[in-house]
Amino acid sequence: MIKLVNVNKYFGNLHVLKDVNLEVKEGEKLVIIGPSGSGKSTTVRCMNFLEEPSSGEVYIDGELLTHKNKTELVRKTSAMVFQQFNLYPHMDVLHNLTLAPIKLQKKSKAEAEELAMKYLRLVGLEDKAHVYPGTLSGGQQQRVAIARALTTQQKIIIFDEPTSALDPETVQEVLDVMIRLSEENITMVVVTHEMGFAREVADRIVFMDEGRIIEEGTPEHFFTNPENERTKAFLGKILRQ
Amino acid sequence: MNSGVFALWRWEALWASRAEFIDAFFVTLRVSVFALVLALFLGVVFGLFSSGSNKILKGIARVYVEFFQNTPLVFQVLFMYYGLLYAGVDLSKEQIGVIGLGIYTGAYISEVVRTGIISIPFGQTEAALSQGFTHLQAMEYIILPQSVKIVLPPLVNQMVALIKNTSVLAMIAGGDLMYRSNAWASNGTLSYGPAYLTCGILFFCICFPLTYFAKRYEQKLKSAGTSKKEVTAG
Numbered sequence: 001m002i003k004l005v006n007v008n009k010y011f012g013n014l015h016v017l018k019d020v021n022l023e024v025k026e027g028e029k030l031v032i033i034g035p036s037g038s039g040k041s042t043t044v045r046c047m048n049f050l051e052e053p054s055s056g057e058v059y060i061d062g063e064l065l066t067h068k069n070k071t072e073l074v075r076k077t078s079a080m081v082f083q084q085f086n087l088y089p090h091m092d093v094l095h096n097l098t099l100a101p102i103k104l105q106k107k108s109k110a111e112a113e114e115l116a117m118k119y120l121r122l123v124g125l126e127d128k129a130h131v132y133p134g135t136l137s138g139g140q141q142q143r144v145a146i147a148r149a150l151t152t153q154q155k156i157i158i159f160d161e162p163t164s165a166l167d168p169e170t171v172q173e174v175l176d177v178m179i180r181l182s183e184e185n186i187t188m189v190v191v192t193h194e195m196g197f198a199r200e201v202a203d204r205i206v207f208m209d210e211g212r213i214i215e216e217g218t219p220e221h222f223f224t225n226p227e228n229e230r231t232k233a234f235l236g237k238i239l240r241q
Numbered sequence: 242m243n244s245g246v247f248a249l250w251r252w253e254a255l256w257a258s259r260a261e262f263i264d265a266f267f268v269t270l271r272v273s274v275f276a277l278v279l280a281l282f283l284g285v286v287f288g289l290f291s292s293g294s295n296k297i298l299k300g301i302a303r304v305y306v307e308f309f310q311n312t313p314l315v316f317q318v319l320f321m322y323y324g325l326l327y328a329g330v331d332l333s334k335e336q337i338g339v340i341g342l343g344i345y346t347g348a349y350i351s352e353v354v355r356t357g358i359i360s361i362p363f364g365q366t367e368a369a370l371s372q373g374f375t376h377l378q379a380m381e382y383i384i385l386p387q388s389v390k391i392v393l394p395p396l397v398n399q400m401v402a403l404i405k406n407t408s409v410l411a412m413i414a415g416g417d418l419m420y421r422s423n424a425w426a427s428n429g430t431l432s433y434g435p436a437y438l439t440c441g442i443l444f445f446c447i448c449f450p451l452t453y454f455a456k457r458y459e460q461k462l463k464s465a466g467t468s469k470k471e472v473t474a475g
Contacts (some may be wrong), residue, residue: 048371075373086368090387099382100372152372 001156001187002047002078007056009042009211016042017053017204018211024156029188031198032210034089035234040191044158047189048074055231075104078156079149081092083165085141087133092143093120097151105152112151119147123177132139139170159190195238199223207231221223250434255439258425264423266443272338272417273404279343280350281405288354289380302351309348314449315409319339322411322413325442334415338407345405353395357388390462397455401448418443 002024009017012191017039024030024047032040045051046058049070058065060073073191088096097116101107107115120126123143133141142162149157159178163171175197182188192198198205199219207228217229223239226232281330291302309317318341325332334338354413361384369379423438426433 005256050367050370071373074371078371080368080371081366082364082371084362084364086362086364088365088368089385103378104373105384114356135377155450158371 001061001188003057004043004046004053005057007043007046007053007058009039009046009051010054012189016211017046020046020056020211020213022206023215024157024187024189026182027185027187029201029203030190030206031202031204032189032191032206032208033193033195033198033234034214038208039211040208044080044160044189044191047058047156047158048078050080054092060118070073077154078158079152080155080158080160081145081149081162083161085133085138085145087141087145087148089099089133091140092130092132093125093136096133096194097146097148100148100152116151119150120144122150122180137170138166139173142166142170142174146177146181148175150186151229155185156189159188160194161191161193162190164192193238195223207234209234246434246474247438251419251430251435254430254432255435258429261425262418262439262443263423265416268335268416268421269404269407269418269444270447272325272335272342272407272410272415275339276342276346276403276407277400279339280346283344284350284354284399287351288358289377291351291355292358292441293376306348306351307345309345311354314341314345314406315412317345318409319374334410334413337413338410338415338417342403342406345347345406346399349399349402353392353399357392358384360391393455393459393462397452400455402453402457403445404447406450456464 004020004022007017008135019041020039022043032043034040037119042051046053049058049065049067052067060077061068063073065073074162087093088099091099094113094116097119098107098109098112101112101115102109106158117129118143119124120129123146125140125143125147128136128140128144133144136144146157146162163174166174171194175194176199178190179201183218188201190197190201203220204216205219205222206215207226207230209230215222215226216230222231222235226235287305290298291306293299318337321341322334322337325337358380365383366376366379369383370376372381404446407415407417410417411420411423414420414424418440422436423433426436
């Protein structure tokens with residue numbers, strides 16, 4: 001569905017992605033792990049052109065993503081959940097969810113709101129439809145952000161470290177929602193440090209380090225006998241915690 | 242008291258010429274309104290340019306702002322007046338006033354708009370882009386509605402400055418309130434006292450209601466952001 005071919009990305013002189021090749025398949029739950037600064041976020045941000053690759057191609061359903069068609073293609077393919085939630089603070093929760101369906105997908109207000117309420121129920125926040133994001137806890141805001149992504153009914157949802165900005169106590173409520181989601185037929189691409197989640201949900205795990213994909217495989221492969229030394233060192237460190 | 246600066250007979254002379262002051266008042270009001278529309282338009286357009294990612298548009302906005310902020314308004318208006326006259330472009334003094342003041346104030350407003358935009362976390366723009374909104378739509382639906390609250394006070398300052406700056410039209414005999422007050426006094430009874438005082442009061446009559454209603458509107462906007470909030474147990 002989304003395919004990165006020889007993607008390189010520079011920020012000034014910093015070479016953050018080095019020949020990244022990665023294909024996301026339909027219905028797949030793909031988890032990307034790796035140390036900070038390894039290029040995980042940049043990789044997924046190339047998938048919806050929040051970052052434009054310095055070289056290489058990104059294909060969505062076989063179509064080359066360009067500066068020109070990015071808005072159109074992204075609009076009908078993916079939604080994103082951010083580390084910092086990025087809800088629209090001047091709109092109540094319901095309005096946050098219905099804005100894109102009404103403005104971009106030309107759904108009626110009633111239709112969009114019905115859909116929004118359905119997904120608010122899924123994340124357990126139907127009673128918060130009419131409050132402003134600022135009054136919600138971090139975990140609740142992130143669940144709203146997930147519901148917002150769902151309300152656009154895209155095939156792919158990209159999660160960019162969705163629990164990294166949360167208090168330890170609220171991490172689980174967000175992970176629970178994501179686990180529930182993984183049972184649906186939605187393609188999920190998840191950048192995370194939550195190994196328990198990766199192990200439970202992932203169909204495939206990709207390990208990145210220093211801008212390269214070092215190793216990929218099933219959770220079983222990763223957590224029982226990783227091959228690469230870097231992977232072993234990383235997992236050893238993170239699983240000991 | 243017959244020879245005083247504010248002698249009664251001077252006031253009587255002014256009252257007899259009231260039609261002239263009223264007319265001048267409306268010239269100033271008209272120039273202000275049209276210049277304001279132009280300034281707001283330019284301010285938003287160049288504010289978007291300078292806060293966006295396109296380097297060329299950013300550069301154009303920079304040149305515009307730096308040029309018009311760093312030369313005197315009087316120079317710009319005179320330059321435009323004589324320049325256009327020389328180039329054979331036939332514009333009325335009122336039109337020159339509108340264009341001159343509009344472009345000048347637009348430079349300041351664009352800076353106000355720019356700071357209003359960049360004060361909203363960029364993550365919200367990214368969220369909108371990730372949903373498939375264009376950059377312009379992200380501005381329209383998400384960023385600018387929030388910026389309004391932030392930019393309103395400095396924006397009103399610029400609006401008031403514009404109205405007061407219509408007085409530079411006096412330099413080109415612009416038919417504005419300042420010029421006509423001065424001209425009326427010097428051409429007739431030399432009643433500068435009542436003329437200037439009236440001129441000041443009339444300016445105040447335009448500017449004060451503007452700041453007053455802007456403050457009320459600002460209060461309304463501020464409370465609108467909170468009134469629908471419910472008390473929630475985090």
